[in-house]
Amino acid sequence: MKKYKALIFDFDMTLADSSKVIYKLLCECSRNFGYEPKDFESTFPVIGNTHEIMLSHITGEKDPQKLRVMRDAYRQLCREKMAKDTELFSDSPSLIRTAAAKGYKVGLLSLKLRDVLMQSLEAYGIDGCFSSVVGCEDCSTPKPDPSGLFVSLKNLGVDASQALYVGDSLVDEGASRSAGVDFAAMLRGSTKKEQFDSGFVKYFFNTCAELESEL
Numbered sequence: 001m002k003k004y005k006a007l008i009f010d011f012d013m014t015l016a017d018s019s020k021v022i023y024k025l026l027c028e029c030s031r032n033f034g035y036e037p038k039d040f041e042s043t044f045p046v047i048g049n050t051h052e053i054m055l056s057h058i059t060g061e062k063d064p065q066k067l068r069v070m071r072d073a074y075r076q077l078c079r080e081k082m083a084k085d086t087e088l089f090s091d092s093p094s095l096i097r098t099a100a101a102k103g104y105k106v107g108l109l110s111l112k113l114r115d116v117l118m119q120s121l122e123a124y125g126i127d128g129c130f131s132s133v134v135g136c137e138d139c140s141t142p143k144p145d146p147s148g149l150f151v152s153l154k155n156l157g158v159d160a161s162q163a164l165y166v167g168d169s170l171v172d173e174g175a176s177r178s179a180g181v182d183f184a185a186m187l188r189g190s191t192k193k194e195q196f197d198s199g200f201v202k203y204f205f206n207t208c209a210e211l212e213s214e215l
Helices: 019-032 040-046 051-059 064-081 091-099 114-123 148-156 170-179 208-212
Strands: 004-009 105-109 132-134 163-169 183-185 204-207
Touching: 004 148, 019 040, 019 051, 019 064, 040 051, 040 064, 051 064, 064 114, 091 105, 091 208, 105 148, 132 148, 132 170, 148 170, 163 170, 170 183, 183 208, 204 208
Parallel strands: 004 105, 004 163, 105 132, 163 183, 183 204
Antiparallel strands: none
16 A cells, blocks of 8 residues: 555544444434434435435435524534444554554544544544544535545645545545545445445555555
């Protein structure tokens, strides 16, 4: 693998097995507003998208104003309950620690709230390994818009050519493409290998341990 100066990671289904807790809180929020949520299997493909997209899918609601109200309620639930039920994949902490120890600048870019991300990183004792943590409130426009990657690159002090973004979705791939950043697909989410653009994706990994072995 090319020697990069920085590794930037997505969170949900890249470093963390968070699909069940996200679905649980989406359901709780939906029912609080009188909607009967859709099942997990049909919701899984949209997990990792913006809060509005996930809530629109699970409730069927399309009205932007109602979705913004539900989004604010969902975010409060996340602040109260998300971190304690979020589990990192067993090989994620080792990857992050190894990357930091080998001199990589390590960043995190997610559609989650930054304070919720920090709670999870602190729980696993790896918060100190990250030089940049960018959440949804830090970006002018959500992925696949490249603004979050531009913020991450600035925080890390590297050029686009010096960084690798690791994510599990087409949204992540699109952000990388728009930012001019190399992309590695982590095949732990709902997006299958054949759905990615093999002409654009630099690397495919099934696990964090596979990526760690390339550092």
